[in-house]
Amino acid sequence: MEPTRVLSGRKVLRVVWLPGSDRLQGNCHCGAVHIADDPVEVWTWLLAHPVGHEAPAADPPPPARPEPALATAGAGS
C-alpha cells in the first residue's frame, strides 16, 4: 500500500517511487507531474519547474491534488 500524503503545507513537493518500477514521479504543489529515472533529475525538475508559480498573483494557487501518473514519462521535461 502506497503511503498517503502526510504533510499538509501549501507548498509540499512529493516524490513517489512508482510501485513495481524504478521510476520516480515528482509532484509539484501546483499539480504538475514529472516522471524521472533518478532522484537528481526529479529534484532538479521540481525545483526548476515552478516558473509561473510566483506570478504576481495575490493568492497562492489552490493546492491542487496531483493526478496519479498520467504517463507523462519522457514528455514535458
Add this chain to the structure above:
Amino acid sequence: MTGVTISLTFVVEECPVSTIPRNQWYVAAYGREIGHDLFSRTICGESVLFWRTESGDVTAVSDRCVHRRFPLSQAPSRLVDDQVVCGYHGFTYGADGRCVAVPGQTRIPRTARLTSYPVVEQDSFVWIWIGDPARADSTRIPRAPWLDSPDYTTVSGMEPLQARFGLLVDNLLDLSHETYLHGGYIGTPEVAGTPITTEVDEEAGIVYVSRHMDDAECPPFYSKSTGLSGRITRWQDIEYTPPCLYKLHSRIAPVGVLPNADGTDPDAFHVEVVYAITPETENSTHDFWAVARDFALDDESVSDFLRESNRTVVLQDVAALDVLEQVIATEPEGYQELSINIDTGGLAARRMLAAQLAQSADRTAVAGS
C-alpha cells in the same frame, strides 16, 4: 634595542568555510546530564559551559575566560553558588555571563562578559541556540513529546561520532542501509526492497520519507520486544526537521492489521526512534538517540533489550561513518557520488541544509560588513 615588535593581540586565523548552519537550535545534552556541577560540551565548534542554577534552570555560557581564555570547566575553576570562578586568576562570572569580580582592582572592564547562549529544556533535551541571540525563537524548536510522556517508556543515550554531521544525516535519511549494515538487528531484506515516498515542505522545514512494508520479516529488534513472531506490517515514517531533530515513527503490526479509519491504532506497536544530530566540530558529531515505545511500559527487560540493541545499531553506524569520514577527509577533490532512488530523501535533506547554511552565511556577512 632591536626592532622587535610585540603583538599584543592574537590574530584569529582564517578558518575554512563552515558546513554547520548557524542561527539554529541544536540539542546540547539530555536534561539529566546537567546538574549543579560545571559541565562542558563543544557545540558547533563553540566550547560551552553549562550548569543548573539554584532555581533549577540550565544556563549556558562560553567555556573560555575572557581574561586568558582558561576553560571555566577546568579545575581549579569552580562554581560558588551561582557564580563561576576562573581557576587561573579568579575572574568571577554570574549565570548570565557577566563578570562580577576581577582580582586586585575594583573596576571591572565593560567588555568582561562571557557569551551567553539561549537555552530551552524541552522533551528531555537541553536545546541551545547557536547564532545571533536576538533571532532565537523558542517556538520553532521541533518537538519530540514521547520522550517524557507517561504514555511511553524511553531508553536513550549519546555516542560520539568522529565524522561530519552530514554523514549521519545521509545515513538516517536512507534506511535501506539497515538491510546491509544492521542485518540481524533491525535490517531485513524488505527494507532495501521497498520503495519510498518522499515529501518536502520547505516553508515548514520538514523532509518526510515513508517506507511501508506490507509483508515483512520481523527483525529481532521488534520480535523480541513486541513478542510478534510471524510476518509483520512494518511502517517507517521519517520526519526530519533540519538541521538537528530526526524522528522515525515506526509502526509494527501483524500482517494485514491496519489503523482504524478514525486514526486509532490499538493493535499495532509504536516505536518513536528519535535522533538529535548535533555538530561538535566540522568533523565530529554528538549522536543522541532515544527509543520510545507505547507497549510493555513497565517491563525492564524490554527496556534493557531495546537500549542494548539500539546502542549496538548506533555503534555499527558510528564505526561505518568514522571510516567514511577518513575516506572523505583524505580523498582528492572532485569525487563524484552516484545517487539512486533510495537517496531521494537524503538529497532533499542536503538541499535544505545547504539553504540553511547559505542563509546563515548571508547573515554573518551582513553582520560583519
